[in-house]
Amino acid sequence: MAVAPQYQQPAAGASSSPHLRVLHTALVPPSPSSGPAPPESSLPLTFFDIFWLHSPPVERLFFYRLAPDADVAAILSNLRDSLSQAVRTFYPLAGHLRLTPATTNRYELYYRPGDGVTFTVAEYDDDADNLSTDDPREFARVAPLVPRLPEGGAVLALQATLLAASRGLALGVTVHHAACDGAGSTHFLHTLAAACTGAQAPPPPPVIDRTLIPDPRGLYDVFFQAVPSTDEMQFVKMSADQLIATFTLSKDGVQRVKDAVVAEAARRGIAPPRCSSLVATLGFVWSCYQRAKASSGSGEGSACLLFPVDHRSRMKPPLPDKYLGNCVGPALGIASRGELAEAGAGGLLTACTAVAKGIDEAVSGIGTPSMDALIDRIKEVAAMGTLSVAGSPRFRVYDLDLGFGRPVKVDIVSIARTGAVAMAESRSSAGGMEMGISLKPDGMDSFRKCFADAIAWLDACTF
Structure with a gap:
């Protein structure tokens, strides 16, 4: 049985990194x-949850600017009080993952009164404008701004870092994916933001009931036996000089991708794929990524795009929209690198067709025997070179006003560990999409050129 970690306040001036x-x-x-603490409880992991048991945690970073006359002490106090309110509603996230007593392979999210979420306050010497730029930045510069999960199975930690050089604040949020998916973790963050601003109509509470996901096929045991290791979840190995950068496809650019796909399909005399804004964006960034890889000699064989599909509305019966847990399945887009x-x-056209087909197969495979071999299939395609996807424009991360304005930039910095592309709604282009990319310097230079060339081509096209 895991023991809850003990926390002590470091002495003033204590440092966990050089800066x-x-x-x-x-x-x-x-x-x-609002009354007594939530009662002791345990939530068993479902087959959707167990897939993420060994995955690297998801690390989000929100950058905010502070007014010159901002009362920093009051801001931090309000943030901590609001965190306590949000944690009450999402109390399982204050608990920890553990092996269920008297079992050998059943895991649960266990909470008992006295548990809580680690909240760290820090100062950092780097400049907020430099840290929050879209341009490539060293991962090592932003990594200290997100907290590590405490030992003992903790699933959530927050860190508020004051960026003294330009009166900025960075909120780092680290979540263990086995506790909940992106819809659940961002639901928590929107609840936190509502508490910070005193919103009259906060988000509805989460639905905390894992019995809503039946498992007649025994997929928990199947997935547990084949669950990927931490190394297998990191499709691209991180280097010491890893960079992260953000690229934006405007609303007009998204539409131009759709138009280009339809026009090319017509030229070839074939039916175009169903090309939603998400399909168009994923297809665009995947094509750019593979073109950048091809410029370094990686142009043969097949490649895979691995991206999440939310199954809440597709379960039988459908799950509530605010179900707290994992209810996403992997979709696989596979196509020739060349x-x-x-x-x-x-x-x-190749990329968008593969993405649309991957969605159709993922949706049609729910509850069928094809799910039995899902993890083996993921391991198989990982060997061919996989680009994975994190985040979603549906999460509205740029709406997270903590009482001092909307964030000026949001990053999923854990993409440096997993090699994923991070998706979000564009903060600068209504209807557009943001994509976070992490690559080594040479790879980043190639990707930036391929992305810029593709944007220029779209702008020059007439459909």
């Missing part, structure tokens, strides 16, 4: 203002 000064760390329990890397409409 980061930890001011204090506290364990924030569910708020007592065809994906083709410049212009050819690469876009």
